Amino acid sequence: MISRRACFRNLLQSLRTGSTASKLRSSNCFTSRTAPSLQPVVELSPDSDDEYADVDWDNLGFSLRPTDYMYITKCTGGDSFEEGHLSRYGNIELSPSAGVLNYGQGLFEGTKAYRRENGRLCLFRPDQNAIRMQVGAERMCMPSPSIHQFVEAVKQTAFANKRWQIPPPGKGSLYIRPLLMGSGPVLGLGPAPECTFLIYASPVGNYFKEGLAPLNLFIDDEYHRATRGGAGGVKTITNYSPVLKALTRAKSRGFSDVLYLDSVYKKNIEEVSSCNVFIVKDNVISTPATGGTILEGVTRKSIIDIALDHGYQVKEQCIPVEEVMEADEVFCTGTAVGVAAVGSITYQGKRVEYKMGDQCVSQELFSTYMEIQKGDIEDKKGWILEID
Numbered sequence: 001m002i003s004r005r006a007c008f009r010n011l012l013q014s015l016r017t018g019s020t021a022s023k024l025r026s027s028n029c030f031t032s033r034t035a036p037s038l039q040p041v042v043e044l045s046p047d048s049d050d051e052y053a054d055v056d057w058d059n060l061g062f063s064l065r066p067t068d069y070m071y072i073t074k075c076t077g078g079d080s081f082e083e084g085h086l087s088r089y090g091n092i093e094l095s096p097s098a099g100v101l102n103y104g105q106g107l108f109e110g111t112k113a114y115r116r117e118n119g120r121l122c123l124f125r126p127d128q129n130a131i132r133m134q135v136g137a138e139r140m141c142m143p144s145p146s147i148h149q150f151v152e153a154v155k156q157t158a159f160a161n162k163r164w165q166i167p168p169p170g171k172g173s174l175y176i177r178p179l180l181m182g183s184g185p186v187l188g189l190g191p192a193p194e195c196t197f198l199i200y201a202s203p204v205g206n207y208f209k210e211g212l213a214p215l216n217l218f219i220d221d222e223y224h225r226a227t228r229g230g231a232g233g234v235k236t237i238t239n240y241s242p243v244l245k246a247l248t249r250a251k252s253r254g255f256s257d258v259l260y261l262d263s264v265y266k267k268n269i270e271e272v273s274s275c276n277v278f279i280v281k282d283n284v285i286s287t288p289a290t291g292g293t294i295l296e297g298v299t300r301k302s303i304i305d306i307a308l309d310h311g312y313q314v315k316e317q318c319i320p321v322e323e324v325m326e327a328d329e330v331f332c333t334g335t336a337v338g339v340a341a342v343g344s345i346t347y348q349g350k351r352v353e354y355k356m357g358d359q360c361v362s363q364e365l366f367s368t369y370m371e372i373q374k375g376d377i378e379d380k381k382g383w384i385l386e387i388d
């Protein structure tokens with residue numbers, strides 16, 4: 001019997017040698033069904049048999065570098081998604097009245113695949129992204145892939161694009177972007193009749209142009225990221241464009257990003273545009289409690305667990321901006337940013353600076369987080385999924 005891995009290789013080979021759709025249909029391990037309203041129509045990325053893609057890994061920031069394959073499936077009526085398939089990375093065709101285009105019915109996720117020193121490809125807690133997508137889908141009135149289907153799809157996408165994952169380890173990773181969207185046509189406001197689950201990938205380096213240098217955050221008391229009863233707690237696409245105004249203004253003034261305040265009292269910190277935030281005062285770690293306006297980051301959750309294991313007291317609570325201004329340390333967490341030290345925060349014209357460097361709590365926690373990912377310390381929590 002042909003192994004799943006060999007089967008996968010055959011599939012990739014058939015994708016490389018042309019007639020993608022028909023070969024996918026005849027493949028006995030990944031069946032493809034036609035997707036009339038959403039077909040890849042343009043092939044963008046060149047294929048190659050090179051073991052590793054030609055990327056300037058040392059200067060790689062967080063920008064899109066199209067890879068070879070994407071995964072796609074859809075759900076038309078009912079709650080289940082069809083068996084998905086890989087196809088060459090390319091543009092997709094959407095109805096002008098697709099729910100995602102007209103009413104923003106969409107979610108995204110972000111996770112990373114990376115290569116260990118021993119050459120193995122790994123994912124970090126992709127089941128947590130799957131669960132978050134399910135919670136978000138419920139909020140946005142969409143069906144969601146099962147946890148198993150989500151994780152399998154992420155594995156397939158990572159493995160199909162494995163030549164974009166680098167040797168030597170540590171220089172970057174393959175960022176994997178699952179999308180769930182209302183792809184069917186709607187005119188009056190309502191859930192789209194068809195949803196598409198698609199995953200693409202891009203090799204990435206540091207998220208912030210500062211690299212590993214500390215971040216300088218700006219607390220914005222004019223624009224808010226989320227409101228009570230809104231959808232700030234899920235990863236809907238509609239949470240991101242509204243912050244662009246505050247973000248571009250802060251960047252034009254030389255800041256790295258914006259730290260948002262709650263929209264009711266305008267005095268408690270919530271999170272940064274694309275990461276969670278922690279403060280450290282007298283060795284006690286605090287982070288804003290999630291209550292529907294803050295995204296429950298996978299990294300946030302992991303860092304809290306690591307901090308507790310290291311014996312720290314960790315509080316998830318309301319954090320008034322005055323406490324932030326008096327903290328010893330501030331740091332941000334996220335899949336894209338990792339654990340990033342904050343060097344300064346500016347609020348209403350006042351700038352405060354924080355402790356940085358190797359002795360910091362954030363460094364200690366980040367080291368353990370990385371050691372678990374790299375396999376330098378035992379993964380007792382079952383966070384790592386090896387995919388080859």
Ligand SMILES: Cc1ncc(COP(=O)(O)O)c(C=O)c1O
Binds near residue numbers: 273
């Ligand atoms: C608004 C926001 N907060 C926090 C995070 C961090 O979440 P995670 O650690 O799961 O990447 C992200 C990143 O996805 C985000 O977009």
